[in-house]
Amino acid sequence: MALLELQGITAGYDKNVILKDLDFQVEKGELVSLLGSSGCGKTTTLRLIAGFSTPMSGKFMFGEKDYTQVPLNKRNFGFVFQSYALFPHMTVFDNVAFGLKMRKLPAEQIKKEVMEMLETVDLGGFENRFPKEMSGGQRQRVALARALVIKPDLLLLDEPLSNLDAKLRVKMRVEIRRLQQKFGFTAIYVTHDQEECFAISDKVAIMNHGVIEQMDSPSVIYNHPKTEFIARFVGFENFMDLKPGNSDGIYVLSDGSSIQAEGGRSESSIRACIRPEDILIVPEGTEAVNPLAGEVMVSTFLGKRNQYNVRTAIGEFEVSTDQESVYRIGDSVTLSLTPGKIILL
Amino acid sequence: MALAVFPMFTSPVIRSFSWMVLLGKKGIVNELLVELGIVAKPISLLYNEFSMVVGFIQLFLPLMILSLIGVMDNISEDLNLAAGSLGASRMGIFRHVVLPLSIPGLVTGSVLVFTGCLTAYTTPQLLGGTDTRVLATMIYQQAMSLGDWTQASVVAVIMIVVTIAVSTVINKVSRKLNPTI
Numbered sequence: 001m002a003l004l005e006l007q008g009i010t011a012g013y014d015k016n017v018i019l020k021d022l023d024f025q026v027e028k029g030e031l032v033s034l035l036g037s038s039g040c041g042k043t044t045t046l047r048l049i050a051g052f053s054t055p056m057s058g059k060f061m062f063g064e065k066d067y068t069q070v071p072l073n074k075r076n077f078g079f080v081f082q083s084y085a086l087f088p089h090m091t092v093f094d095n096v097a098f099g100l101k102m103r104k105l106p107a108e109q110i111k112k113e114v115m116e117m118l119e120t121v122d123l124g125g126f127e128n129r130f131p132k133e134m135s136g137g138q139r140q141r142v143a144l145a146r147a148l149v150i151k152p153d154l155l156l157l158d159e160p161l162s163n164l165d166a167k168l169r170v171k172m173r174v175e176i177r178r179l180q181q182k183f184g185f186t187a188i189y190v191t192h193d194q195e196e197c198f199a200i201s202d203k204v205a206i207m208n209h210g211v212i213e214q215m216d217s218p219s220v221i222y223n224h225p226k227t228e229f230i231a232r233f234v235g236f237e238n239f240m241d242l243k244p245g246n247s248d249g250i251y252v253l254s255d256g257s258s259i260q261a262e263g264g265r266s267e268s269s270i271r272a273c274i275r276p277e278d279i280l281i282v283p284e285g286t287e288a289v290n291p292l293a294g295e296v297m298v299s300t301f302l303g304k305r306n307q308y309n310v311r312t313a314i315g316e317f318e319v320s321t322d323q324e325s326v327y328r329i330g331d332s333v334t335l336s337l338t339p340g341k342i343i344l345l
Numbered sequence: 346m347a348l349a350v351f352p353m354f355t356s357p358v359i360r361s362f363s364w365m366v367l368l369g370k371k372g373i374v375n376e377l378l379v380e381l382g383i384v385a386k387p388i389s390l391l392y393n394e395f396s397m398v399v400g401f402i403q404l405f406l407p408l409m410i411l412s413l414i415g416v417m418d419n420i421s422e423d424l425n426l427a428a429g430s431l432g433a434s435r436m437g438i439f440r441h442v443v444l445p446l447s448i449p450g451l452v453t454g455s456v457l458v459f460t461g462c463l464t465a466y467t468t469p470q471l472l473g474g475t476d477t478r479v480l481a482t483m484i485y486q487q488a489m490s491l492g493d494w495t496q497a498s499v500v501a502v503i504m505i506v507v508t509i510a511v512s513t514v515i516n517k518v519s520r521k522l523n524p525t526i
Contacts, residue, residue, distance in 0.1 A: 052426050072429040073437075079430040085423035089445045089523045098441070099431035130525055150431060 001064060003028040003186055004049070004154065009058035011048055018044045019210045022058070026188060031180050032215075033189045033197040035233075036207035042190045043158060045207070049188065050156050051075050063153070073102075078147030082159040084139045086131040092118070092142050093127035099150035117149040120179070137168045141175075148179065155180075155187040161196060169193075173200050194234065198222065206230050228271055228345055236273040236343065237318040243269065249339075255313040259290040261342035271345040276320035278341035281308060281333050288336035292317070296331045310335060349410040352403055361400055361471035368396050392474025400468040405461050409454040416450030417443070448523040455515050460508055480504050 002025035012018040018041045026032050034042040047053050049060065051072035060068045067075065086095050093114055100110040118124055121141040131139055140160060147155060157176070161169045177200050180187055191197045197204055198218040205215040206229075214226045225231040228239065242251040248264045251272070261272065282288055294312035308319045308327060317335060327333055352360065367374055368390040375387040390396060420443060428438045469479045478486070480500055488497035 050426075050430060052429075072426070073432050073434055075430070076432070077430060079427065081423050081427060083421065083423050085421065085427040087424060087428075087442060089525050098428065098433075102432035102437060132525070146427075146431070 002026060003063060004188075005061040006045070006049070007059040007061065009045075009048065009055045009060065011044055011053065011055040011058075017056075017210070019048075019055075022211065024205065024212060024215075026186060028186055029184050030202045031177070031187045031189060031200060032203045032205060033191060033201040034205050034207055035191060035194060035197045037192060040207040041210040042192075042207050046156050046158055046188060046190045049154070050077055050079050076150065076153050078150060078152035078155045080140075080143050080147050080155070080157045080160045082162055084131075084143040084163075086139055086142055086146070088131055090130075091127065092123065092129050092131070092134070095131065095142055096127075096146045096149050098146065103150070113149055114145075117145045120148075120182075121145045121175075136164050137172060140164065140172060144176070144179070148183065148185075152185065155185050157187060157189045159191055160189075162191075162193070169196065176200060206233060224343060225273075226345065228273070231273045231343065231345060235275055237276050238279070239271060239273045240314055241269060242272050242344070253314050257292075259337060259342070260339040261344060262340050263344050265344055272342050273345060274337055274342050276307065276318045277305075278338050279317060279319045279321075280336040280338070281310070281319050281321050281323070281327065282336060284332040284334055286334055288334055290337040290339060290342075292335040292337065294333055294335055296327045296329055296333060299327060299329055308333075346410075346414065349407045353407050357404055357465070357467045358471070360403060361468050364396060364400055364403075364472055365391060368399070392472070392476070394473070394477050397469050397473040397477055397479075400472040401462050401465065404465065404468055405458040408457045408461065412454035412457065413447060413450040416447050420446050445523040448519045452515055452519045456512055459511055459515075463504060463508060 004024075004026040006022055006024040009019055009022040009024075010017060011022075022041075022045065024045065034045060036042045044053075048055055051067075051070065055068065058068075059066060062075075087098065090098070096114045096117060097110050100113060105113075115124075115127070118127060121144055123138065123141055123145065126134070126138065126142075131142065134142070140163075143160070160176070161172050164172060173196055176189075189197070189200060198221075201218060203215060204218050204221050205212045206221065207213065208229050214221060214230050216224075221230065222234050225234055225236065231239070241254050242259075242261070244266050245252050245258050249260055249262065250258055251261055251270065252258050280288065284293065292312045292314070294310040294317065296308050297311050297316065298309040300307040300309075302320070305320050305322050306326060308321070310317045310319055310333060312335065319335060366372060369375070370387045370389075370391075372390070374390060375384075378384045379387060424442050424446070425438050428442045433441060463479075464481055465479075466481045466485065469477065470482050470485075473479065473482065480503065484497045484500050484504075487493045487500065
């Protein structure tokens with residue numbers, strides 16, 4: 001059985017329902033990310049697990065116990081806030097020691113554990129500073145140390161890196177992953193940053209309008225999105241409607257021409273998608289697999305790559321290529337859709 | 346908030362007179378007490394320390410509330426949740442987070458209320474009667490009724506010294522509770 005299990009959770013504020021009948025499971029030792037745009041319910045889910053709010057209906061099981069009504073201070077979960085929420089009137093030492101003091105551990109043990117934890121997050125020697133005397137990245141590490149020193153059964157992180165600059169964010173996410181693997185704790189990580197989330201997680205749950213659309217490992221989500229929402233989220237820009245053709249792996253486009261794609265499907269209407277970088281662009285008339293004739297509408301120089309918006313008989317396609325040759329607006333071209341890269345939704 | 350500020354719309358004189366009406370021998374409070382059988386006959390509620398303290402509370406409570414609202418509103422809810430998730434009970438959160446972070450407002454409020462009470466003249470004069478004298482009414486009595494300006498000046502100097510001493514103590518204590526002020 002999973003360590004953590006949300007069963008049919010419905011939650012919201014007043015009449016405004018944010019989570020609808022949500023099911024969610026996390027195995028022990030996993031780092032699971034909740035990914036989604038703002039307002040999708042990811043933070044609500046996290047706060048609910050933390051015990052900051054209670055669901056309208058549904059059950060929250062943790063370690064085979066019903067945690068739905070367990071008060072916040074009895075859950076033994078660590079929480080890292082977006083705002084860090086360090087106690088401004090306490091030194092770094094007292095901030096980190098807070099949880100242990102609440103557990104009434106002997107002073108010597110508190111001192112030893114806090115100092116060890118500060119060393120672990122690379123903040124040795126900072127114990128007498130106040131939070132306002134530290135940089136964003138250092139505060140972030142204090143917040144992490146404070147949540148970890150209580151040896152939580154579950155670590156919850158609410159967009160912990162969104163207040164840091166880009167370089168520090170990459171450094172800190174490696175740091176979080178390192179700590180997670182060192183201590184082997186189970187963690188739930190909320191973010192709206194796709195790259196960050198794919199880099200750090202064992203599993204990613206993509207949320208949309210209060211439901212989880214897909215939960216899988218990052219590579220599965222990246223390569224095999226299940227819904228159009230997720231496909232758009234992970235960078236599929238081109239969508240088309242297909243009908244099954246007369247043999248397996250052959251499909252008919254809306255303009256009547258047929259293309260090859262992997263996977264046998266027989267529904268009468270199939271939505272398919274392909275990434276801009278999986279389309280080849282060649283001059284008109286060149287021999288190509290899955291050819292689509294079109295005209296360049298917009299040409300954008302992106303440094304390493306060129307991006308073209310090409311109008312075809314079945315709609316506009318976005319193509320991104322690192323080829324040397326440059327096409328101009330109005331050029332007639334042929335697009336070649338790589339068969340293995342066409343994803344059927 | 347509105348309830349706290351509302352008394353400030355009327356002058357201290359009017360407020361003192363209202364308390365006289367309420368607390369007198371035939372006032373509504375005494376009549377109620379007799380009616381309910383709590384006391385056998387009307388008790389003395391007016392022109393003593395009790396009525397003076399009641400007047401002061403009504404006069405200065407809004408100042409304290411306003412000073413506290415300012416700082417307490419600024420305490421992020423996340424801090425309370427953080428303390429809770431680290432295992433603090435509601436009392437623990439109040440003692441370790443809310444109280445220390447409210448110290449600046451508590452200091453401002455205390456100084457305002459203390460100096461206000463010390464220097465108030467109308468309220469103790471009207472509600473305190475002749476037996477309960479405070480420093481402010483004493484100065485008036487010495488100077489205007491008895492013409493003893495020396496005595497009045499001595500009391501005035503004592504008031505200044507007391508004010509400075511108390512403010513210093515309040516500041517010292519608050520710094521101990523919240524070292525970041």
